[in-house]
Amino acid sequence: MAVLDTKLLRDLRRLWAQSLAIALVVAGGVSTVVLAVGSLRSLEETRIAYYERYAFADVFALARRAPKTLLDQIAEIPGVAAVEGRITKLALLDIPQLREPVTGQFVSLPESGRPILNRLHLRMGRMPDPGSVDEVVVTEGFAKAHAFPPGSHFTAILNGRKRELIIVGIALSPEYVYAVGPGDRMPDERRFAIVWMPEKALATAYDLDGAFSSVSLKLLREASERDVIKRLDALLDRYGGQAAYGRRDQTSHAYLDHGLDMLRNMSRTLPPIFLLVAAFLINMTLSRIVSLEREQIGLLKALGYRDATVAWHYVKFVIALVAIGIVVGGMAGAWLGTYVTRLYGEFYRFPFLVFAQSPDVYVAAAALSLGAAIVGAARAVRDVVTLPPAIAMQPPAPPRFRRLLPPTFAVHKVLSQSAVMMARDIASHPIRTMFTMAGISLSTGILIASLFLNGSMEALIDVTYFMSDRQDAVVSFVERRPRNVVNQIARLPGVLAAEPYREVPARIRKGNIERRATISGRPNDSDLSRIIDTHLNPVVLPGTGLAISSWLAQVLGTGVGDFVEVDLLEGQRRTVSLPVTALIEDYFGIQGIMEADALARLMREAPAVNTVSVSLDPNARDQFYDAVRRLPAVSGIALQRVSLANFREALAVLVTTMANIYTGLAAVIAFGVVYNTARISLSERARELATLRVLGFTKGGVLRILLLELALLTLLAQPMGWAIGYGLAWTLEENMAGELMRAPLVVEPSTYVVASAMVAAAALFSALVVRERVNRLDIVEILKTRD
Numbered sequence: 001m002a003v004l005d006t007k008l009l010r011d012l013r014r015l016w017a018q019s020l021a022i023a024l025v026v027a028g029g030v031s032t033v034v035l036a037v038g039s040l041r042s043l044e045e046t047r048i049a050y051y052e053r054y055a056f057a058d059v060f061a062l063a064r065r066a067p068k069t070l071l072d073q074i075a076e077i078p079g080v081a082a083v084e085g086r087i088t089k090l091a092l093l094d095i096p097q098l099r100e101p102v103t104g105q106f107v108s109l110p111e112s113g114r115p116i117l118n119r120l121h122l123r124m125g126r127m128p129d130p131g132s133v134d135e136v137v138v139t140e141g142f143a144k145a146h147a148f149p150p151g152s153h154f155t156a157i158l159n160g161r162k163r164e165l166i167i168v169g170i171a172l173s174p175e176y177v178y179a180v181g182p183g184d185r186m187p188d189e190r191r192f193a194i195v196w197m198p199e200k201a202l203a204t205a206y207d208l209d210g211a212f213s214s215v216s217l218k219l220l221r222e223a224s225e226r227d228v229i230k231r232l233d234a235l236l237d238r239y240g241g242q243a244a245y246g247r248r249d250q251t252s253h254a255y256l257d258h259g260l261d262m263l264r265n266m267s268r269t270l271p272p273i274f275l276l277v278a279a280f281l282i283n284m285t286l287s288r289i290v291s292l293e294r295e296q297i298g299l300l301k302a303l304g305y306r307d308a309t310v311a312w313h314y315v316k317f318v319i320a321l322v323a324i325g326i327v328v329g330g331m332a333g334a335w336l337g338t339y340v341t342r343l344y345g346e347f348y349r350f351p352f353l354v355f356a357q358s359p360d361v362y363v364a365a366a367a368l369s370l371g372a373a374i375v376g377a378a379r380a381v382r383d384v385v386t387l388p389p390a391i392a393m394q395p396p397a398p399p400r401f402r403r404l405l406p407p408t409f410a411v412h413k414v415l416s417q418s419a420v421m422m423a424r425d426i427a428s429h430p431i432r433t434m435f436t437m438a439g440i441s442l443s444t445g446i447l448i449a450s451l452f453l454n455g456s457m458e459a460l461i462d463v464t465y466f467m468s469d470r471q472d473a474v475v476s477f478v479e480r481r482p483r484n485v486v487n488q489i490a491r492l493p494g495v496l497a498a499e500p501y502r503e504v505p506a507r508i509r510k511g512n513i514e515r516r517a518t519i520s521g522r523p524n525d526s527d528l529s530r531i532i533d534t535h536l537n538p539v540v541l542p543g544t545g546l547a548i549s550s551w552l553a554q555v556l557g558t559g560v561g562d563f564v565e566v567d568l569l570e571g572q573r574r575t576v577s578l579p580v581t582a583l584i585e586d587y588f589g590i591q592g593i594m595e596a597d598a599l600a601r602l603m604r605e606a607p608a609v610n611t612v613s614v615s616l617d618p619n620a621r622d623q624f625y626d627a628v629r630r631l632p633a634v635s636g637i638a639l640q641r642v643s644l645a646n647f648r649e650a651l652a653v654l655v656t657t658m659a660n661i662y663t664g665l666a667a668v669i670a671f672g673v674v675y676n677t678a679r680i681s682l683s684e685r686a687r688e689l690a691t692l693r694v695l696g697f698t699k700g701g702v703l704r705i706l707l708l709e710l711a712l713l714t715l716l717a718q719p720m721g722w723a724i725g726y727g728l729a730w731t732l733e734e735n736m737a738g739e740l741m742r743a744p745l746v747v748e749p750s751t752y753v754v755a756s757a758m759v760a761a762a763a764l765f766s767a768l769v770v771r772e773r774v775n776r777l778d779i780v781e782i783l784k785t786r787d
Contacts, residue, residue, distance in 0.1 A: 004313045012320060018285065018679050019321055025281050025672035026325025026369050027332060028665045029274040033365035034333025035661070036267030039340040041356040043260055046345065049354050054119040056174035057216035059225065060250055061232055064240025065211045074215060077231045079223025084116045085212030087202045090182060090478060090635035093193065094155040095146060099622050101629055102191045103181045103636035104156055108199035117216045118175040120196065121351040125150035125169035128198050137169035137196040139176060141189035141349060158205040160632035171196070177348050178255040183474035183611060183638030185588050186646040243505060243569035249516045256348060258740040259654070265735035270662055273449065273728060277442045277669055279372035282318060284435050285676050315374065322373045326366045333365070336661055347653050426709060433713065436677050440717035440759060441724055443670035447755035448725025448747065449732055450663040455748035456733065457651055460587045465644050467536065468586065471528040471613035474638040481633060483607040492627045494620030499528050500609035502599055507567040508548065508592060510556035517552065519592040521599030528613045531593055534585045541595040545581030551742060552590040553583050571603050590739050671762040678710050678766035682773055689774065703774045707767050714763045718756050725755060
């Protein structure tokens with residue numbers, strides 16, 4: 001073994017604690033890369049395989065009643081590979097021992113029993129017999145929520161008539177990975193079910209024999225989705241067709257895509273930050289180690305070792321530390337990635353998971369870590385190369401002290417002797433002080449970036465569920481109803497207030513950018529579901545014009561006073577130009593809002609409603625639920641308190657879990673930075689501290705000087721860390737925002753407190769270790785060092 005390699009092993013043993021801390025910081029960076037990229041690839045591969053194996057459709061459309069003979073014409077549209085018509089209807093379900101009404105999305109099964117598109121993955125049981133009138137298959141989440149095994153019964157109100165149904169199978173479908181009921185924001189497996197029923201039975205119940213109300217298309221690879229949708233709309237128009245849409249606007253796919261986008265953006269934002277901190281720590285540590293080993297470097301050069309050989313020795317030291325970090329980080333990242341993949345798989349109820357074997361992820365993580373480490377070590381290696389042997393073998397010149405304060409200011413009368421010595425040391429080493437504070441600041445910053453999400457999500461909840469949508473329930477109808485239906489709802493038991501809303505699907509366009517959105521018509525005196533602007537102030541809708549989401553305005557590149565083109569996708573399907581009159585703040589989806597009468601005039605129809613928001617007497621909820629069940633026109637009811645509970649549960653499963661993982665990794669990095677700062681400071685000042693001991697200072701007095709400096713630098717670094725943390729939080733929030741959901745940037749004061757407390761805890765632990773080292777200082781050995 002070469003002499004320098006022997007020295008390398010001895011250095012690693014001698015500096016094992018600092019080396020381990022650096023390796024843990026590198027491991028934190030590596031694990032974030034492997035975790036984020038590995039889990040994202042696995043989930044994307046799972047989605048692709050799920051969609052392909054079960055023939056998830058590319059285009060979807062609804063109609064009031066279209067003859068099956070039309071399917072042949074649809075199949076002839078250029079670019080269409082497969083087409084399947086079916087019946088889809090919303091209906092209320094009566095579930096034993098559940099007071100709240102439950103909504104079922106009924107979907108017909110073809111006579112063959114096996115759909116061509118959007119095929120089912122049976123978890124338990126069997127498919128219904130094509131000739132049966134009461135056998136159904138339900139989604140797994142609904143069955144588990146009610147502990148329904150095959151053979152269970154429930155009641156459904158189909159077209160105004162009660163029907164007793166029996167569950168013969170439990171299944172999953174790529175079409176309903178994320179199933180949201182009418183009026184809801186979040187999936188509610190207790191109160192919303194997908195129910196597959198033989199086509200003959202469902203057609204008989206809704207008088208749709210020989211007809212379909214929904215069609216799905218699979219396209220060829222080279223097909224133009226836009227052209228296919230245009231031709232499909234033309235064919236369905238005379239049959240009450242609603243505007244067709246592609247996967248991008250399909251609810252389940254859109255929400256799944258948004259979830260993966262959030263994971264993707266986290267993988268692009270946090271790992272580079274962690275690796276940057278690792279590079280900074282290596283630079284700071286190695287530079288100070290080189291400074292401490294000046295004489296050894298000079299002696300090696302004097303003995304004939306070339307500059308490149310000595311520099312390579314220190315590069316190998318860095319490579320050894322990074323190698324340990326890569327191994328530990330790779331193993332931790334693989335385990336965490338598997339955990340996150342399973343977590344997402346359970347939330348979205350994938351029937352299987354494809355764990356992508358991606359050696360390139362590990363290679364990329366290792367290369368990034370090694371690259372960051374070498375960049376961090378470049379300055380120290382340069383110092384090794386440029387240091388002449390004669391100068392290196394001499395002790396460094398002592399710092400030049402000068403008075404900073406006026407002679408009349410007696411510092412020793414204000415500060416203790418230990419504090420004065422500490423202040424002089426800080427002032428005489430400004431570069432070292434700056435780098436130490438920068439390292440601690442970065443530690444605080446990455447902790448804030450990992451912790452801030454909870455505060456942002458609470459702000460989202462406060463604005464959405466308490467400032468804007470303050471209703472207790474939203475009643476949805478199968479079809480639009482005359483506006484006076486609100487009076488009927490207002491007379492139901494337990495209703496304290498009721499407000500009508502009309503919703504129209506539309507495409508909103510500015511130039512060549514367009515988005516599909518819903519335009520909601522609301523009364524001017526709306527109070528249950530308030531409209532608020534970007535400053536969180538209530539908005540009074542004008543008699544003309546369109547208020548749009550601030551996010552939609554950003555996407556379209558428009559603002560108040562500009563005109564946008566609106567394609568109305570219901571009724572006469574006109575294209576109109578409307579002025580933007582206000583920008584509204586909503587954190588879920590994108591939408592347009594108009595005054596109700598203005599929307600009725602735009603649609604050229606009598607005032608109508610799709611939904612009614614109600615405020616309920618808490619003591620009369622059960623009577624209200626019973627009354628709603630008796631209304632055949634009602635397709636579902638969304639409960640605000642249940643939606644909020646489901647949102648918090650989803651947060652706990654996905655966002656909070658990911659934030660906790662990254663917080664844990666950030667805490668490891670923060671500890672590594674602070675611990676190395678303390679240990680290197682001890683190494684640099686060992687001779688000085690030993691001299692103080694000889695001069696009569698006690699162990700406690702010596703320790704006080706060292707720890708006062710660490711405490712002061714940790715304290716002074718916090719404001720800079722808070723600023724860095726806010727900037728990182730802003731970057732993360734911007735990258736994670738999307739059309740389906742976004743959160744305001746809110747960094748709670750408690751977030752700063754917790755981040756600083758964690759750094760302080762790392763400093764305290766480091767102080768305990770340093771105290772042990774100071775107590776064991778070998779004064780004679782240290783003072784043998786030649787001056």
